[in-house]
Amino acid sequence: MSDLDTFRADTRAWLEANCPAEMRTPMRSEDDACWGGRHFAFQSEAQERWMRLMGEKGWTVPDWPAAYGGGGLTPAETKVLKEEMRSIGARSPLSSFGISMLGPALLKYGTEEQKNRFLPEIARGEIRWCQGYSEPGAGSDLAGLQTKCEDNGDHWLVNGQKVWTSYADKADWIFCLVRTSTESKHGGISFLLFDMESEGVSTKPILLISGYSPFCETFFDNVKVPKDQVVGDVNKGWDVAKYLLGHEREMISGMGLGSGSARTLAQSLGAIDDPVLAADVALFDVDAIAFAAMSEHFIDQLKAGEAHPAMPSMMKYAGTELNKKRHELTMAAGGSDALEWDSERSHGGKAAREWLRTKANSIEGGTSEVQLGIVAKHILRLPGA
Secondary structure, eight states, X not given: OOHHHHHHHHHHHHHHHHSOGGXXXXXXXXXXXXXXXXXXXXXXXXXXXXXXXXXXXXXXXTTSOGGGTSOOOOHHHHHHHHHHHHHTTOOOSOOOXXXXXXHHHHHHHOOHHHHHHHHHHHHTTOOOEEEEOOBTTBSSSGGGXXXXXXXXXXXXXXXXXXXXOTTGGGOSEEEEEEESOSSOTTTTEEEEEEETTSTTEEEEEEOOTTSOOOEEEEEEEEEEEEGGGEESSTTBHHHHHHHHHHHHHHXXXXXXXXXXXXXXXXXXXXXXXXXXXXXXXXXXXXXXXXXXXHHHHXXXXXXXXXXXXXXXHHXXXXXXXXXXXXXXXXXXXXXXXGGOOSOTTTTTTXXXXXXXXXXXXXXXXXXXHHHHHHHHHHHHTOTTO
16 A cells, blocks of 8 residues: 555545544535634534644645644645545535645745744634735725835834725724835835734725625725835835745635536526526536636646645736626526515525625635736737746
8 A cells, every 4th residue: 555545544534534524524615614813713523623634734735844733734735634634525624725725835935934823823723814815996906005004113003995905894803905105116115914803903894885895995094004014125125026926826726616506506406407597507517527627637737836826916906806707607597586685585695695605706815807818928929027
């Protein structure tokens, strides 16, 4: 038996012994996700235990170094772990912007002190992060941001506003792009970390057409930040920001993998006998299978440091468009019943609300138009690539 076969057998046994039955059922909505953090209200004892056990094992971030709270697994072992989790239907123990976005940036650009301070807490689900990127006048043109960060001797002083800050009202800390110089558009940006409970930080939820409110406006009024909480060099934060955006787009592209095929969804609604809908579902399934194969190839290349610079944008564009199509088919299969907004039969308008939520997929993390521009620049080797 090879070492990898032994690892698979041990992993299978551990998961069987430790993954609670409740955590082997499909998530019904975003509300079932476990975010961790100082103020997170666990839905059940099983959810809390699953996150804790996986965190102790380092398997919330299996491929991070063990010294920073990770599992220290090789890419092949990480793949085996994910396969074994899928085989028993195990839920992800922790959803976290710290894991999917900030962690990789800290591993590459953070000081040793920053890695030791933040990464183990992220791995154990003890700290929840939000992203301070977009501003009212700086969305697609992110480098146009104006949130001001002044050097006040023994600390930084931050003033300004962010917008579309996902879950800012629930986050413990923020990773934030700020302007530390006006001499250069891209060369005057720094990447700053600070506590959302700092004096002068406030948030205001933005109500969406889905009725949900994951996004916020976030305001900074004379917020004092310790000098050692800049990641990377001062005025060099654009490099950190671009690296993190690649990981954010990888995360968002994962929505394309979805949960269950469109065929399964249509069959559950009894609509698969409609020949037009059946043809649409078949076309979707072909695209979904192709995307899954492309995704596995992308992840392998990314972990090996061999991914083409355009691939995160390609995956983000394809994944979000696929997710939007999935929910459009679900609505078509559900007919008029799927339009019910607030009834027990429609589970509180679950299908309609999730369909409306997907409209943001091609905006958040950079619009589809921005992604296509990035792909074109890299593939055609245009200026600015």
